[in-house]
Amino acid sequence: MNEFVERLVDLRWPDHVRPSYDVVIIGGGGHGLATAYYLATRHGITNVAVIEKGYIGSGNSGRNTTIIRANYGIPEAVRFYQHSLEMYGQLEQETGRDLMHATKGLLWIAHSEAGVRQERARAEINTAFGSRTEYVDVKTISEICPQLDMTGQGVWPIYGASYHPAGASARHDRVVWAYAEGAMRLGVHVHQRTTVTGFLRDGDRVTGVQTTAGPIGGGLVVSAVGGHVTTLASMVGLRLPIRTHQLQAFVTNRYAQAFGPIVASSGLGVYVSQTAKGEMLVGAEVDRAPAYAYDSGHSFLRSCAFRSIALLPFLRDLRVLRQWTGVCDMSTDYSPVMGFTGVPNLLVTTGWGTWGFKAIPAGGEQMAALIATGRTPPLIAPFALERFANDRTMADRGSAGTH
Amino acid sequence: MRALERMLFTRVVATPAAIDRAVWPTGALVLRIAQDEVLAAGTVDLGAVPDQHAIVEPETAFCGAWVDHKSGIQFLEHACDWELPAERPAFAQGAVAGIPVKVWFEAERILFLVPVPFVIDFAERWS
Amino acid sequence: MANGSLLTHLLRGEKYPAGGGCLCLAGDCPHCLATVDGIAYVRTCQTPYHEGVSVEPHPESGRLPPPVSLGDRAPVPARSIHCDVVVIGQGPAGRGAADEARDAGQHVVTLESRLGQDAIGIYPGPLVVARTNSGMWHLYPREGIVVATGASEIQPVVPGNDLRGLVTARAAAELTSTGIDLGRVIAVGTPPADVVATTVAGELVRFEPRSGDPRRVGAVVMRDAKGQEQRHECDTVSLGLGLTPRDALLRMARGTNIRGVGDVLLAPDLPPCPSTGVVCPCAGVTVDDLRSVHGRGFRELDLVKRATLAGTGPCQGAVCVPHIRSFLGAQGSDPPASFTARPVTRQLTLGEAAAGAHHAATPRTALDSQHRALGAQMERLGGWWRPWHYGDVDAEYTAVRNGASICDVSTLGKMQISGPDAVALLEHLYPVPIASLAPGRSRYVLLLDERGYVVDDGMVSRDSETRFTLTFTSGGARFAEAWVRDWAESLDCDVRIMNQTMSLGAINVTGPRARDLLALAGVDSPPAFLHHAVATVAGVSARIFRLSFTGEMSFELHHAADDSTDLWQRLLDLGAGLGVRPHGLEALMKLRLEMGHIIVGQDTDFDSTPRRLNHEWAVRLDKPSFVGRAAVVRTNKVSLDRQLCMLEAEGEAPAEGATIWAGDDYAGYVTSSGWSPALGRSVMLGWLRVQPGINAGSAGLPTMVTIDGRPAHRVTTRSFDPEGLRARA
Missing domain, CATH: 3.50.50.60 (FAD/NAD(P)-binding domain)
Known part of the structure; x- marks a missing residue:
């Protein structure tokens, strides 16, 4: 029997669209569905619609590299992602679903004095805010990951690393489905293949959305859209400090489990892990030029394959199976943007860049709390959109770079 | 590893029109590396460029090697993604084996010009 | 293929690369995959046979080949x-x-x-x-x-489809043409060309194993028009299913x-809706699995794929997609289009x-071999190979503070700007007055982006009314050229721009006896502080810029790159009596840290305004316009949230990156840290957050903090040479 066949989740699709809902969430990815889930389960708000232009999880939620970590660079981010990481640890129990959650440990490798400085700083700030990360020397590194070429092909020698033992992964689709199922069970409507084409307005106020399935009223409208959030926001004349960049990845065929940790290198700009299925998963940094296109690039495949071999020589003879691309909503300070927008009744959860997957539980929980209470919870207050106008940006070197 | 030797040029930045009208030393290699910029072998008199604001500076930071046409092309086909010029003589520049290189194609031979900071890496990749 | 494929070679010897399944011989199916010459997942039907080839079947029963790389390969x-x-x-x-x-x-x-x-x-x-x-x-x-x-060709999805002896119709024809005897062939569907076969009609029900060889097909069972099962014994089944x-x-x-x-x-072609059997041999997905997920709401092709992983294996859906389309079509909708096509x-x-990729080459200065010959530990810094130290950081430091020393600063960004609009362009690019800068003078400058964030710093030197020399940091040089050119073009400035970063070498002569060293090199009257001049130094034509990063009297000698080694060696030789030795970046970091000089990139963050960097003195808001001015004006109206500060502590230097605490509150982190021999304590630069409840007299910034469990304090004026007399000496 194939253990990867989803045998538990039961998705109950609505058979009609209501004329209006208390809350309309645009985007049926992890963040949108988790927000709906926590609205229903924590706040009893179930007259909620999630509107998805493709199928649930078809955007970045189904295209990311499924890494869960909390080793960020500023206290506010460490606290938030640590909370999310801990929620992930409980999520299988909470939802009763097998999410293939596995704690693997994450090595972030430094190849220079500057890299060492950065990884030491990461270990310091993480530890100070409750997320264990330690700086480790080359001997420990080769014990954690014996496959590493410590000389980096003689070109990128390994100086040290930060090690984040709680680094984990989970099956991205299953996270999406567990939230969808839980929300749907309590009556949330998830409408797939429905595209938002505009907003319903009453003066400044947003009163719903215009969709390919007709107008849908909403007491509150929440954008949980990924790479296309800027085009959506422009429909209400809202300019967001977001640029959309491609993030690409590839996997190999399936091989026997032999590679334990998640390994990342800022110097080489790659990260590597082995999936539960056995595929070696290789990703890189976002492409520099902004783009909305999903085209996969050859230069990415070529250089990413090349750089990952420099780190892990065994990869050379493994066969590439498939490459793909996501389009990431990168904020200008590399931190998320959650909450009010200045447009009455319109909220956003965006700026998830390359770190959205790991934030799904906490992002959904906190957005739900904000929606239910009308007040911004302290954990996400630093990530309000108004920070850009108030010169309270949250530059985070711990999230810039890889995943 | 191939030997690349230091070559002496004059680098001129001027208006495109002035570059068009400039009088270059006869027989010298003159590479138009941009609309407003020329790399000329040897010495160029400041007065030769009709632009009072021209910047004319000796350029000593290129190493070069002439190779026979066939082996040059063979190397380039494996070392760069861009299309090689068909006409002769011709000038091209771009990444060759991942290094920024200027290439001058003559009928019988090809000149590779490599910035000194990359000469060691280029020579290693050109073995 | 000249020698035929590896697969036909194996079949000729009655060997199978894998367990079984319907072979297509066309690179579509996953049934001929094997580990060939150390590489797993190779389609043997697409691989030419060669003498000595090593073929290992993949491990049996769903186990996976190990992720390994075997030996050297060209x-x-x-x-x-x-x-x-x-x-x-x-x-x-x-x-x-x-x-x-x-x-x-x-x-x-x-x-x-x-x-x-x-x-x-x-x-x-x-x-x-x-x-x-x-x-x-x-x-x-x-x-x-x-x-x-x-x-x-469409593959069969019925029980027994993993047996050996199943081939597609085209494969049957090809094997026969290469002289392989298929024995008794039963043809289902379109018969194979030029193969002696018995064609059977009806609906394919299952394949049955041969008695005595449970892995090989012995019969195919069809259901005829009357609903009766008909069993046909055979050695091979040819399948022409569309x-x-x-x-x-x-x-x-x-x-x-x-x-x-x-x-x-x-x-x-759409095969009949499968009723039982393995649909996706790569991932082991059965028709029951399809029914199971479909019944629980996974109704779209992509959701079915994700819920079962059908189509995500080595054949990327070639086998399963027609059957899943047919299955979904039979559930009441039109058969969906296939998955999105992606490489590979x-x-x-x-x-x-x-293939064809290279490591990003790290450039080397013209003095690279000199540094290595002197035993330098070379590091990648600011995008270049640079000497980190020459083995004795303390002696390098002391040479600068007490005598004279030289440092290779060829990596600095160096650019000339000339033209009638040079002043206008630079007035726009820099937040300080340029028009008032006299020829022969230099000025420290920040480079801001439109958001008012500091993206680089450097010097502007005026050579004549219409000509300037700009310097940028080593790391910022590549960005700088694009930045300057973009603005020149946007503003339609009549200027000439020459980036000489790689063309010119630069050696910094620094220390209280720097002037003595220059005198020995033949320069009797070097320029005064923040002046520059052209001179011949030790026989080398150079432009001398008098400035200071180390805190000592410093002369930056810019020269043609091919003169670097001569100049370097002559300065060392001439200065032998002065104890001149080169210093590396580690000593330089310490020297500049004592002066509180920032390094853009190390001490700055990517949202560092001049105010946050305590560099408001380098921004003149009385200038009507420059890049970033509007943002600086706007953010200045908001209270400050954090600032880069100088800190001092007794005892050894805390690690760079160390967290700073104000009591129990997080206050910030250390960006640069080093032991100061001149002060006998540690000096740091670090970010401090404005803390609630701290009086406005200190701008809300804590004065006493804890770093590495030890007390440290913020200093508003640097302790070492606060007046900067040494640099101006």
């Missing part, structure tokens, strides 16, 4: 070919298209997977990437791409000039994918 060569037309597939349709293009005088490159030339993807460009047995080809067609990849176009490449290449010819344009359509190793 790097895979890559070739770029620019042509008019690429024709993918050399069946009759592809050959016709290629001939037609050639007749029209076009340069045509053809690919044929049977010759070991697999197109793995069509990328934007357009770029066709092919894996061949002689390396990777990167094909850039100017005119267009013709896809003639034909169609694959065709599915191999159109992944065609669908992948959106927006490029691409067309299909031949069978790739066929409408896909045929597999290749990472080593092959990497």
